[in-house]
Amino acid sequence: MQDQNNQNDSSLISHLEALRKTLIHCxxxxxxxxxxxxxxxxxxxxxxxxxxxxxxxxxxxxFSPMEVFLQQLKLAALFDVALCFPFTAWEIWKFILPALYEDERHFLRGLVWLSSSLFVIGVVFFLTLCFPLILKFGVSFSTESLQPVFGVSNIVSLGIWLSLAFGVMFQFPILTYALVRWGFFFIRICSKKASLYHYPDFDSGSSFDAAGHCKPTDAGHSHLFAF
Structure with missing residues (x-):
């Protein structure tokens, strides 16, 4: 019994040591x-x-002496995380690899790269298509007595948070696939519900509800985000 406890303690210590090395490398x-x-x-x-x-x-x-510098630091941190993501993902992958079965390794290996690709696609989609539309929509309210003044902090924060939101929203196909694969939902059941209860309409409503919480409340951009 004591030998088993010692073995469990040594296993826990080895796992903590591996976690410490992974965090240090990252x-x-x-x-x-x-x-x-x-x-x-x-x-x-x-x-x-x-x-x-x-x-x-x-x-x-x-509007403050240090505002531009702080926003540059914020952008630098964001780019740093994006640049180091492949390395950090690889380190985390090496840490959890011994605890996985072969089929789980194969599944998660493809899932990590697909998730990363969809996240990048979501960010690029927002920056190239949606962000200019949001800015034009905001400027459309200007009049002779009401002129837009954009602050660096507001624009950078808006761009960063909505980029992350679009990147996360583009993960929904993977989430749906994972739920089906792990048995939380079944394709046959979903198909029956879709034919009997018009389940796709419910999906569309959920998408619009999520878009309304994540995006500005104008109709055009909410439709674009829901799509």
Whole structure:
């Protein structure tokens, strides 16, 4: 009995040691990656400003001495996480790999890369299509006595949070597939419900409800986000 307890303790210690090494490797990679991303952040902010000027004929303003610097740090941190994501994902994958069966390894290996690709597609979809539309919609309210003034902090925060929201929303196909694969839903049952109770209409309603909570409340962008 004592030998079994000692074996369990040593197994727990080895797992904690492996977790510690994984976290150290991830944080070291993030610390190294933040340096070049900090120098790239000003160019990204200039690119964002040029896109705003080109699409809305408006300009960005900052209202405190440190605002631009803080937004550059925020962009640098975001780019750093994106740049180091393959390495951190690989480290996490190596940590959980010994506990998985062969079929689980094969499934999760494809799932990680598919999830990453869909997240990038969602972010690119927002930045290239939806973000300019949101800015144009905001500028459309301007009058002779009401002119838009965009703050750097507001624009950067809006772009980051909605980029993350679109990236997460593009994970829904994977979530649905995983729920079906793990037995929470069955394709045959879903098909019967779809034919008897018009289940796709319920899916559309859920999509519009989620879009209303994640996006501004104008109808055009809510429809686009729900799609």
């Amino acid at each position: 944080f070291v990679a993030l610390g190294i990656g933040i340096i070049p991303m900090f120098f790239a952040a000003p160019y990204a902010l200039d690119f964002l400003s040029e896109r705003i000027v080109a699409s809305t004929n408006a300009s960005l303003h900052y």
